[in-house]
Amino acid sequence: MISQSAPSIGRMWSWKITASSIVILLFVALLAISFGPVEIGFPKILRTLLGLPGAATGQERTLLLDLRLPRVLLAALVGAALATSGAVYQTVFRNPLADPYLLGTAAGAGLGATLAFTVVAGDVYALLPIFSFVGGILAVLTSFFISGRFQAEPNTLLLSGIAVGSFATAIQTYLQQRNSNALRPVYSWILGELTAASWQVVGWSSFYIVFSLAVLIFISKKLDGLMLSDEESFSLGINPQQLRIIAVAAATLATATAVSASGLIGFVGIVVPHLVRGLTHRVTNRSLTAIAFAGASFLVLADLGARTLLSPAELPIGVITAFVGAPFFLFVLRAKRLAN
Numbered sequence: 001m002i003s004q005s006a007p008s009i010g011r012m013w014s015w016k017i018t019a020s021s022i023v024i025l026l027f028v029a030l031l032a033i034s035f036g037p038v039e040i041g042f043p044k045i046l047r048t049l050l051g052l053p054g055a056a057t058g059q060e061r062t063l064l065l066d067l068r069l070p071r072v073l074l075a076a077l078v079g080a081a082l083a084t085s086g087a088v089y090q091t092v093f094r095n096p097l098a099d100p101y102l103l104g105t106a107a108g109a110g111l112g113a114t115l116a117f118t119v120v121a122g123d124v125y126a127l128l129p130i131f132s133f134v135g136g137i138l139a140v141l142t143s144f145f146i147s148g149r150f151q152a153e154p155n156t157l158l159l160s161g162i163a164v165g166s167f168a169t170a171i172q173t174y175l176q177q178r179n180s181n182a183l184r185p186v187y188s189w190i191l192g193e194l195t196a197a198s199w200q201v202v203g204w205s206s207f208y209i210v211f212s213l214a215v216l217i218f219i220s221k222k223l224d225g226l227m228l229s230d231e232e233s234f235s236l237g238i239n240p241q242q243l244r245i246i247a248v249a250a251a252t253l254a255t256a257t258a259v260s261a262s263g264l265i266g267f268v269g270i271v272v273p274h275l276v277r278g279l280t281h282r283v284t285n286r287s288l289t290a291i292a293f294a295g296a297s298f299l300v301l302a303d304l305g306a307r308t309l310l311s312p313a314e315l316p317i318g319v320i321t322a323f324v325g326a327p328f329f330l331f332v333l334r335a336k337r338l339a340n
Helices: 002-034 042-050 058-092 102-119 124-146 154-178 180-190 199-218 220-227 230-235 240-262 268-280 284-308 317-339
Strands: none
Touching: 002 042, 002 058, 002 284, 042 058, 058 199, 058 220, 058 240, 058 268, 058 284, 102 124, 102 154, 102 180, 102 240, 124 154, 124 199, 124 240, 154 180, 199 220, 199 240, 199 284, 220 230, 220 240, 220 284, 230 240, 268 284, 268 317, 284 317
16 A cells, blocks of 8 residues: 555655746746846736736837846746756766766857857857857767767766867867957856847747757656666666667757857756755656756846846856855765765
8 A cells, every 4th residue: 555655645746846846937037027127017027928908018018028038038948958957967977066068068169159259250149059059069979979989988978078178178268369359258158148038049949958858857767777887777677878878968958058048057957956856855867847947947046136236237147156056066065075
């Protein structure tokens, strides 16, 4: 009787966590849309979104629908992508400090962005996502190729990613020094920004991010097997190499898309999975849906702080996440050392 009720209790608890995460995200999103140099009340926001009488008009409507709403949606997408990818990377590499930017994703995307600023004439921001996306994907593929293609052990793949990332960073630094006029926009992009958010960016980024997260959530129950040795995983009917490739590919696609849309935003993939795991006391992979919504809420709040703390000036969102994430990272590192 106990064995039969335990799974149903677990499913009920998972649904409660997920529902709570969705409610929190909706509340945080309303806050982010409402607050700013021009405040818009909650009732007017809801009437505008639902097309009811008393909706916002004129410049207020433009501010709501064309500026703040796509920015909040993009922040939610990027936060969900980074948080979920972080949880998956921590499982694949069996390391609680693993970050979504492993395997050279960040360095490759940064190199692609630098190339865009140094070689593209005209509207560089239109091609920036393409350059950074391609750079991130190529860096990861290079890491796989160097480490023995798609049959590498996690530690070998991790070391290959570090080497590829260092090489890409070296080339990026060289290009920046040769083109000093590109230093400021590149550094601004590296610190993370959502100022270029638009419905077009939300459209193409949501396609790749939602697809990647759907794949990761679909395989989430099997991901626990990667915490075991490969022999133990095989005994449970899991192909660890195949599952590892799918997990890394989907997480990397989500990360590369997030980076190309918003720049480099650190610590989301470390802070959120640990917070969800600490609050729920459940295996991280079984809570990937909750982690995605929690990551979305975290980054929407961080972007709200970036917009309002020094208003009318704006902080890079990466500064806000680093302010929260760096002490948290040190806390997790210390806790891991004490546990060992």
